[in-house]
Structure formats: structure tokens, C-alpha cells
Amino acid sequence: MLAQIKASGLRGRGGAGFPIGIKLEGCRKAESNQKYIVCNADEGDPGSYSDRYLLENQPIAVLVGLIIAGYVTGADRGVMYIRFEYPESIEVIKQAIADLQSAGLTGTGILGSNFNFEFKVIEARGAYICGEETALLASIEGQRPEVRVRPPYPVNYGLFGKPTVVNNVETLANLHFIVKNGGEAFAKIGTQRSSGTKLVSLDSAFRRPGIYEVDMGTPLATVVEELGGGFKRPVKALHIGGPLGGLVPVQKMFDLTVDFESFAQNSFLLGHASIVSVPEEYPMVAYLEHLFAFTAHESCGKCFPCRIGSVRGKELLQKAQTSDYKIDNELFTDLLDTMKKGSLCALGGGIPLPVMNAMAHFGEELSGYFKEKI
Ligand SMILES: Cc1cc2nc3c(=O)[nH]c(=O)nc-3n(C[C@H](O)[C@H](O)[C@H](O)COP(=O)(O)O)c2cc1C
Ligand code: SF4
Numbered sequence: 001m002l003a004q005i006k007a008s009g010l011r012g013r014g015g016a017g018f019p020i021g022i023k024l025e026g027c028r029k030a031e032s033n034q035k036y037i038v039c040n041a042d043e044g045d046p047g048s049y050s051d052r053y054l055l056e057n058q059p060i061a062v063l064v065g066l067i068i069a070g071y072v073t074g075a076d077r078g079v080m081y082i083r084f085e086y087p088e089s090i091e092v093i094k095q096a097i098a099d100l101q102s103a104g105l106t107g108t109g110i111l112g113s114n115f116n117f118e119f120k121v122i123e124a125r126g127a128y129i130c131g132e133e134t135a136l137l138a139s140i141e142g143q144r145p146e147v148r149v150r151p152p153y154p155v156n157y158g159l160f161g162k163p164t165v166v167n168n169v170e171t172l173a174n175l176h177f178i179v180k181n182g183g184e185a186f187a188k189i190g191t192q193r194s195s196g197t198k199l200v201s202l203d204s205a206f207r208r209p210g211i212y213e214v215d216m217g218t219p220l221a222t223v224v225e226e227l228g229g230g231f232k233r234p235v236k237a238l239h240i241g242g243p244l245g246g247l248v249p250v251q252k253m254f255d256l257t258v259d260f261e262s263f264a265q266n267s268f269l270l271g272h273a274s275i276v277s278v279p280e281e282y283p284m285v286a287y288l289e290h291l292f293a294f295t296a297h298e299s300c301g302k303c304f305p306c307r308i309g310s311v312r313g314k315e316l317l318q319k320a321q322t323s324d325y326k327i328d329n330e331l332f333t334d335l336l337d338t339m340k341k342g343s344l345c346a347l348g349g350g351i352p353l354p355v356m357n358a359m360a361h362f363g364e365e366l367s368g369y370f371k372e373k374i
Contacts, residue, residue, distance in 0.1 A: 002028065002072050005175065007183030009195035014040055014131075014168030015241070015271045015346070017194075017260045020069075020175075023165050026155035027073040030163035035075035037066045038140070038159060038166045041082040041089070042124045042131035045242030048274035050199035051169035053211045055082065055089035058173060059096035065172025067105070067117050068179055069165055076116045079159070081136055084123040094121055128298035132345050133166040135300060146300045147345045168272070170199055190216030194259035198273050202228045205235055205277035220248075220256040223275075234280035237362070241271020243294055244350030247278070247357040267360070269353060284362045285369050288355055289317035295351045306348020309339040313355075320369035329372045 006021030027035060039062065043051040054062055066078035080097075082090050097119045100106045108116045122140055129135045134148035137159050158164020174196055178186045187195045194216040200223055202209045207229030214223060224230065224238075238248045246268025248256065256262050263270040278287055292313035301307045313335055319325045336352035343349035359366060363374035 001068065001179060004183040005072065005178055008174075008178045008186035009183075009193070010171065010174055010178065010186065011194065011260065012168055013170035013174075013198065013272065015244070015269075017270070020167060020171055023155055023167070024069060024072045026153070027075065027163045027165045030156050032163050034077070034160075034162045035070075035073055036077045036079060036159045036162060036164040037069045037073070037075045038079045038081060038133075038136070038154075038164055039066055039169055039172055040131060040133065040136060040166055041080060041086075041169045042136060043083050043086070043169070043272075044128040044131040045245075045272050045274050047201060047203050047239070047276035048242060048272050049201050050211050050272070050274070052083075052086055052089055053199065054169050054173050055086065056092045059092050060100070061173045061176055062169055063093070063096055063100060063119065065167075065175040066119070067110075068175040069167070069172065070117045071115055073163070073165060075163075075165070076118065078117060078119045079140060080119060080121045081124055081130075081140060082121065084126055090121060090123060097121070128294075129300045129345075129347060132300075132347065134345075136166065137164065144300075146302050147347075149344065170272075191257075191259050191261070193261055198258055198270070200227075200258065201274040203274075203276050205231050205233060205279065206275075207232055214258055216257075216259040217262075218258045220253040220258055223258060224253050228275075231277065235277040236280045236282075237278040237284075237358075239276040239278060239354060240273065241269045242274060243291055244346055244353065245269045245271040245274075247354040247361070249361040252361075267353075267357065269350075283321075284358050284365050285317055285321055288358055288366075289314055289321070291351055291354060292317060295347060299347060300345075303342070303344040303348065305339045305342035306344070309335055309343075309348060310351065313339075313351075317369070326371040327369055329370050329374070332370070 010020050011017040124130050130139050130145045135145040139145040154164040154166050190196050197213050200212050212227045260270050292310050295310035299306045316327050320327050339348050340352040359374050367374045
């Protein structure tokens with residue numbers, strides 16, 4: 001089964017795109033009398049609701065994903081860590097677990113085998129950082145959701161110090177297809193390095209907002225224009241992949257395809273593939289201020305580049321909008337560089353990406369707030 005999952009090339013859908021086969025193999029090799037599979041259903045990215053769609057419409061596919069991961073690694077406990085703002089999802093998942101129990105597909109000695117698997121549902125507590133895998137584990141343990149230094153990685157030292165696999169809802173929901181049809185069948189969908197399909201969430205600026213499933217490699221313009229039906233009002237940028245994702249100028253959609261490589265090669269990030277539209281009339285400087293404010297609010301506070309840097313970024317942009325103060329370009333670039341290189345996790349480390357995208361593509365609009373032309 002592990003060989004099939006590895007052959008599928010399935011990569012994590014929660015943001016980083018890490019191959020699940022390698023994670024499962026690492027956990028399987030780790031020696032321990034207790035292992036865990038954790039489903040990250042915190043879905044904190046504003047504008048993302050594809051995990052919610054799966055939890056509420058395909059709960060069995062998600063749960064079976066955890067059971068498969070448990071079978072492959074030798075874990076007998078599955079934890080569903082679900083965003084508490086999704087009470088319907090929690091209800092549906094609890095009911096689906098009860099249905100699996102009645103069908104004899106969870107518990108001890110499943111289908112007469114010596115394989116055991118039990119589920120636990122945990123309601124997350126509403127902080128963005130709870131979606132980061134190590135903070136998430138701390139949160140399940142009842143501790144403050146603070147990011148932990150890696151290594152050790154969760155596959156070796158995870159929940160309660162035991163080997164743990166943490167995967168996104170959409171990643172796990174793909175496993176049943178691979179086990180049923182084989183890794184090759186999955187690898188044939190999408191592109192060579194980004195196999196399978198991707199759920200994309202479109203926001204209310206689209207004529208047809210909603211969740212769409214597309215093969216990896218689908219042109220972004222097809223998603224925007226054909227599936228989404230274009231925009232209801234003029235839009236200048238698409239923030240794709242959550243607040244830590246890239247800020248794509250709308251005309252760039254013709255150069256991008258929905259896969260990890262295309263986005264990375266163009267200095268963007270596919271992430272979880274939510275699309276939040278920035279209206280034409282919305283000032284980019286105010287949008288960037290909001291991104292820093294979001295980071296400052298959601299920072300776990302463990303490392304100073306993020307804890308202090310996000311507040312400084314917000315202050316600089318605020319001051320430039322409310323007085324005749326002009327931001328020193330070098331100071332601002334240094335700030336972004338320090339956050340990018342010095343932050344412990346991808347919250348502080350990731351926020352410079354959309355800011356740099358904005359500076360690269362909206363320099364003319366932003367230049368008035370800086371000492372020198374961008
Ligand atoms: C600040 C922050 C928030 C995150 N939020 C989520 C989230 O809500 N859901 C998620 O699946 N991954 C989230 N991640 C990514 C997880 O740390 C982790 O990479 C992911 O759950 C691994 O699953 P995958 O390999 O299936 O994508 C977040 C990461 C960071 C840095
Ligand atoms: S980057 Fe921010 S959220 Fe991440 S560990 Fe540092 S302070 Fe915490």
C-alpha cells in the first residue's frame with residue numbers, strides 16, 4: 001500500500017506540497033508502541049473553504065484516509081482537529097465516525113484482522129497558528145499553541161512525543177482513490193510533479209463563486225474565466241494560497257497553471273489554493289498593512305522576527321498613509337529579509353512573499369509611500 005501511495009506522487013494540499021508517501025514511510029520506520037495520525041482540519045486561510053466542503057460532503061473519504069494512513073504506519077489513533085468555527089463539519093464527522101463504527105470499520109480487530117483504529121474529534125480554538133502542525137499538536141496536548149523547533153519532525157516526535165503524521169484534509173481524502181485504483185492511475189492525473197487534482201475556492205468577487213476541482217496543470221485563466229465566470233467588478237490582484245500565498249496581478253493569470261511548479265517558478269505559491277480578489281479601487285498599501293496586522297495578531301510570539309517585525313511593518317505602512325512620512329526602502333527590504341530568513345515558521349517567514357509580490361507588480365501605486373521609487 002505504501003508503494004502505491006509513493007508511486008502516486010501525492011503531495012500535501014495544506015500548503016507546503018510535501019509528499020505524503022515520505023511522511024508515511026518515516027512514521028512507519030519510527031519505533032514506538034504508540035503512533036498517531038492527525039488530520040489538520042483547522043482551515044485558517046481566509047477565503048479557503050475546500051476542507052469544509054470535504055468534511056461535510058465527503059466525510060467518509062476523509063476518515064478512510066486516516067484509517068489507510070494508520071494501517072500503513074502502524075498507528076491506531078486518528079485525531080480530527082477541526083476548526084471550531086465549523087460546527088456543522090464537527091457534527092457531520094462525528095456522525096460519520098459513528099457510521100463507520102456501526103459498520104465495523106473502526107475499533108479493535110477491524111474486519112477480523114489484527115488492525116485497530118479509533119478516532120477522536122478535537123475542536124480547534126480559533127487561532128490561525130493552530131493550523132501550523134507543531135502548534136496544532138501542542139494545542140491537542142492542551143498546551144499553548146506555540147510553534148516547536150524542527151527537527152525533530154512530528155513523524156519521529158509528534159503528539160505526546162510519539163511518532164505522528166499530520167496531513168491536511170484534502171491530502172488524506174485522496175488516499176482511498178490511490179488504494180482503490182493504484183498509484184499509477186493517480187499519477188496520470190495532473191502534471192508530472194504535481195499529480196492529481198486540486199480543489200480551488202473562489203470568493204464572492206467571482207460571478208460563480210464556489211469550490212471547483214481541477215486537474216493540476218489547469219490554466220489559472222480557465223479557473224477564473226470559465227469556471228468562476230469572470231469577475232462581478234474590476235479586480236487588480238488575486239491573493240492565492242492564503243495570507244502567506246502569492247499576490248498575483250490579475251493579468252498574470254494567463255501565465256500560470258494550477259500546480260506547485262508553475263506558481264513557484266513565477267515567485268508565487270499555490271498553497272491551499274484559495275483565491276481572494278483584491279478590488280481595483282482597494283489601495284494596495286492598505287492591503288499590505290492588513291497583512292502585517294493579521295500576522296501581528298496571529299503570531300504565536302515565539303520568535304522576534306515575526307513578533308516584532310510584523311508590528312513594525314504595520315506601523316511603517318500606517319504612518320506612511322496617515323502622515324507625510326515616507327518609508328525608507330532599504331529599511332523595509334531589510335525588515336522583509338529578516339522576517340523571511342529569521343522566522344521559526346512560515347507565518348513570519350511567509351508574509352514577506354505577498355508583500356514582495358506587491359512591490360514587484362504594484363510598484364507604481366506603492367512608490368508614493370516610499371522615499372525612493374520602487
Ligand atoms: C501559520 C500556518 C498556518 C497553517 N494552517 C494550516 C491549516 O489551516 N490547514 C493545513 O492543512 N495546514 C496548515 N498549515 C500547514 C501545516 O503546518 C502542515 O504543513 C500541513 O498540515 C501538512 O499537511 P499536508 O502535507 O497534507 O499539506 C499551516 C502552516 C502555517 C505556518
Ligand atoms: S514565525 Fe511567528 S508564528 Fe511562527 S514561530 Fe515565530 S512568532 Fe510564532
